[in-house]
Amino acid sequence: MSEDKIYDVIVVGGASAAQSSAIYAKRAGRSVLVIADEYGGQINNTDVVENYLGFKHISGPDLAQEYLEHMRDYDIDEETGYKVTDIRKPDDIFEVEREDEEVFRGRSVIIATGGHRRKLGIKGEEEFANKGVGYCAVCDGPLYQGEEVAVIGGGYAGTEAADYLSDIAEKVYVLSRSGVLKGEQITIDKVENDENVEVIRGAEATEFYGENLLEGLKYEQDGEIKDLEVTGAFVEIGTVPNSDITDLVEKNEARKIKVNGEMETGVEGLYAAGDVNNIGVQQLQVSAGQGCQAGLNASEYVKQMKE
The missing domain is CATH 3.50.50.60 (FAD/NAD(P)-binding domain)
Known part of the structure; x- marks a missing residue:
């Protein structure tokens, strides 16, 4: 266990949905940890973005850097370089394990792992x-x-x-x-x-x-x-969701994590945002918006949990 510290919200992922989740959870007063093997996700493979509100013309990698710099304006803990291999909930607290076998504990978890090329x-x-x-x-x-x-x-x-x-x-x-x-x-x-x-x-x-x-x-x-x-x-035939990091949640035939309109999975305290879930089209605007929703809802869940 990582010093037995318990975070309010652990965000798994390193792109728009994850960073949006982290920012909103932190602004809501929660302790937040982001775990990502790398930052940027599939946007790093995008030449030019011309349909993201506020940026008429920006390269994918540059926009990814804007996301990261924005997130780092807040006191958010980061763990990078290793993939998450398991998310479990043995009791009221989640355990998030990486491929190096280090385990982090959190009251709530947001899965925002995106997808990979099919x-x-x-x-x-x-x-x-x-x-x-x-x-x-x-x-x-x-x-x-x-x-x-x-x-x-x-x-x-x-x-x-x-x-x-x-x-x-x-x-x-x-x-x-x-x-x-x-x-x-x-x-x-x-x-x-x-x-x-x-x-x-x-x-x-x-x-x-x-x-x-x-x-x-x-x-x-x-x-x-x-x-x-x-x-x-x-x-260039689309993506496969990176949803195999946990068996806690229900997934559809395309292996996308099933959520409701609040980004809630069937497990209390566990959320999924962005391309890894089964709601919405795969667009940056959608992922960032879902990250906002997940971050706020996870924060409210933790608030009620502590009361």
Whole structure:
């Protein structure tokens, strides 16, 4: 146990929902600990944010830094560098255990762990990971200056990636299994009108191939297997919630933690905010708002617990 100190609120996570939770809980007069393996989350993989209120144009990493600096304006304890592996409640007090086996105790816990990139699970994906197959266009896109690349996925993440890569690559192919592009209309319009972007509709990737590095991929369209020669392929098919840190809570089929409108799980004193839960769309504004709700509600729970 970490010196047997009991925090009022322990926040697990390091991005917008977590930092918003921590700030609001601290402002409500609670002792707060944030446990995160790293800060920023998926926003670190975002090139430019143009739809977050108050910031007309800011890079993802810069916005993540703004969050962190804001949180550090308050007297909030931090534990970083290790992932949380278990959250349990043996009595009225929660125990939060990290992968280094250190345990922290809290009267209330907010899970704000977000998600990680979903994989395709097709032939060659593991073999060519980081050898042409990537999951972050912003991180690895500059390596493909003047080359031909593919984006697999026509959803929000896919259209954003295609738009970003269109300024770097010679040619960008977008494989959309559903046949349509989704996301913000302004981004969809840019992608569909870009001369060096080609949307391949009704296409499902089936295999990555090459020698030491990626040389291309195969996809199925209209019952026919076709070939696409590219040196880079970015898998942008959404995220998987980081919800496996506890078995206390109920989860839906997508492994998202079930909460009500107050961000409450089925366990008293345990909340979940942001992309890890089953409410709302995956947007920064939503995550920050849910973090606010969770922080305030956890604080009220602790207040009543102490009375």
